Amino acid sequence: MTENILSVEHLSFQYDEQPVLKDINLSIQKGEFAGLIGPNGSGKTTLIKLILGLEKIQTGQIHLFGTPLEKFKQWHKIGFVSQKANTFNRGFPATVYETVAMGLTGKLGYFRFLKKKDQANVYEALSNVGMEKFAERNIGDLSGGQQQRVFIARALVSSPEFLILDEPTVGVDTDNVERFYKMLADLNQNQGITLLLISHDIGSITTHVTDLLCLNKTIHYHGNPNNYQNMTDEQKSQFYGHSMNTVTHHHS
């Protein structure tokens, strides 16, 4: 039997009368590598914030690991990688090690200190993303791609079962993007981590994911990425509102 990691039912959300999400229904099963695409302003980030409990649900329901969001407490089962490689304060005095160890905060709980085993986990997460040699370096001194790998290690250090990545390739140079997808595929296939990857870039994502979701305020397509690739532009624009091939948004 497949296990539902995430299920969203009839979820709608609006900011000051402005509808952002309309009647979203979706589910992600254990072992999937799901890709969520949509243009800027399609509500991707809002959907993620709702799933992570960073925004209050207005209508509808979200279940994580079968538990309603309001009662969900095992946040260490979920790893989150935001677009931070672009936005975090580069002058912050923190080493790569300190940054990754931060990922254990929620799992350890209050009044607990890092033990030897936890420290070993930090190094393991770093070697998972090929950054173990940089442990004592200042995070601000690294390149965008290296920083993003550190943030993935921070998400991995608590051994999550479900990893959510919001535009993780923004700010990563193109040479490293392919390498980055390989790493994600390895996490998914060899370590059994369920993935949800959010992107506005349909080109590279459809070749890697096992399940594709197209969002533009509501879910326009949910299924096999190959079927989506084989659709005509006309069919795609029906789902999407306009032709996908012309979508070349860049985040500012």
Add this chain to the structure above:
Amino acid sequence: MIETFLEFPFLRNTLYTGLMIGFIAPLLGTFIVVRRLSFIADGLSHVTLSGVAFGLMMQKKFALLMISPFYTGIAFAVIGAIFIEYLRGIYKAFQEIAIPIILSVGVGLSVIFISLADGFNTNLFAYLFGSVAAVSRTDLYIILMISVIVVAIVVFFYKELFALAFDEEFARASGIRTKTIHILFIVLTALVISASIRIVGVLLVSALMTLPVAASIRISRSFKQAIFFSILFGEAAVLIGLISGYYLEIPPGGTIVMTEALILLGTIIFNKHIHFLKTRG
């Protein structure tokens, strides 16, 4: 030089208090600076001033001697801290506006209390610019208590405070009660500020929390290193500032802050020429 401080009890109290605040102010200051909340210290110090003025007025007008300005200063600072958070919640889009509001209310109240008491004498001057002779034995014990509380909370909540400082969104997504931790942090800041005004005075207390940190983050690679150097610089400035202030007959607030400014200048020059710690390893 330092023997004089150990010889006279009132100077000894000042020295011990100075060393305690030289530790806790930069300790909390490191979190304040990296969270870009430096102005909160300024806002809270002015609220503390209104508390001090209130206490002085009660003493002068109503001869309520048990209401020490020191205690009313602490109380006003803590209330002000909670109020800043309340205002930041209301003005979500302009959170920084909470600080000028609190700061001006603090100064406004101070002016009212001071004039109601028909002005003050040198007492107020000591609260504004600090004093080497202002610390009583009771004050010393209260500041010791505040220091123990601050250090204990920072040690026990270190990983939460660090996560909150680095990335609030991530901290929330990890299930940390960021709001509670933040309120705790702001109340601690209020306590440290009200403890520090005895030595450095209301007008310069925020400098004690931010200047050593401004110097230390220029040369630190890790957050723990930043805390270590902040405290080291804070203690050095307090020691040099207290002793020179005493001998030069200048309020220690001025000499401590100028020592810190020199340390900061030193680290800027040092950092320009050699990347020592940041790139090592």
